Amino acid sequence: MCLAIPGEVRAISGDTLLERTGSIAYGSIIKQASLAFVPEARVGDYVLVHAGVAISLIAQTEAQRIFDYLDRIDESAR
């Protein structure tokens, strides 16, 4: 049930923070999700959406670290 999917914010609407809603693209599928908990999210950002609610802003700068870590441990084994 804790499944959450990364999607790109394409548009933002809503007058108050609690009503802040995004059009989120998951590949070619676009659905609405609440952005109430990611006030820093802007169009073009990626958010992690669980059951129609964005729970986290994906840090693009951190997304590569899993591969950098792998390079480091492989390097240290040589």
Added chain:
Amino acid sequence: MKYLDEYRDAPACQRYLAAIARITTRPWTIMEVCGGQTHAIVRFGLQELLPPHIELVHGPGCPVCVTPLEIIDKALALAARPEVIFCSFGDMLRVPGSRQDLQTVRGAGGDVRVVYSALDCLHIAREHPHKQIVFFAVGFETTAPGNALLVARAAREGLSNLSLLVSHVLVPPAIEAILSSPQNRVQAFLAAGHVCAVMGTAAYQPLAARYHAPLVVTGFEPLDILQGLYMCVRQLEQGRAEVENQYVRSVRAEGNPEAQALIASVFGVVTRQWRGMGEIPASGWGLSPAYRAFDAEHRFDLARVSAPEPAECISGQILQGQKKPAECPAFGLRCTPQHPLGATMVSAEGTCAAYYQYRNCESA
């Protein structure tokens, strides 16, 4: 899809597997807490790819599985009422109560609706002002922000025909229940990444220290899980017991402060029954007194029903990592996803259902 496909890269997975094999010198038992991780591990066959002395055991992180029979029976009683539109996530519909499930109630004429988000209930409540809308608010910390948002927005709109049947559960008390059990054999944990995206990692520091167990906050794709396992094994081999974060692209140490603030105003900590595990103190959330008007158990007169679990079902031991599905005499025979005896067979994230779907009975 971006941020999904790259974390399923097979050559990188092979490199992580080789790295795990390189550093492993002894047998280790590691539990993944979340049912979503269990599903990924079984689906991608990760256990078979690991060194044979690394054993993965599957944890209680499937809310569908641990929602107690009494709450399911209350949901069934509410859903059967003619004035109620009962809204639920789809995976709760086939969870067996003591006599039937929500799907059966729907077949008998109950208005049971599957929603994609808790917030869908706002539209349904506005469209049906003469009906009572009840949302089945189950889940771990990941699901709580959306459910809290539903309550806050309903309160702001003055929607008086909406209420929640709440059975929220929390991960840290469940980990502590496992670690403090005399039967415990888990030495390290992959902590649930999406739970920590909401709540942060602070609650796990005392557990790691008190029970000397490494906890690595981990994501859900194969590469995430393999890196999480590498970090666990590295700590175990070095004799360390710390909280580390593998899932840095989505989890900040402080979690999501906006979500935590709303959760804290809408919910309060309560003792909960866990199906298969019994009562765990301070292990769940219920609606806070300020939002009691939205509590379906307060709004409706619900009889207390208590019914025993099927005696043959060993889901309680499976949820605590003490047994595997193959050790159950009913697995795949008298207990299947079509006719589940216990909750670990019902949800796709349940350990038994995952084993049934992706493995044959002999190798389970």
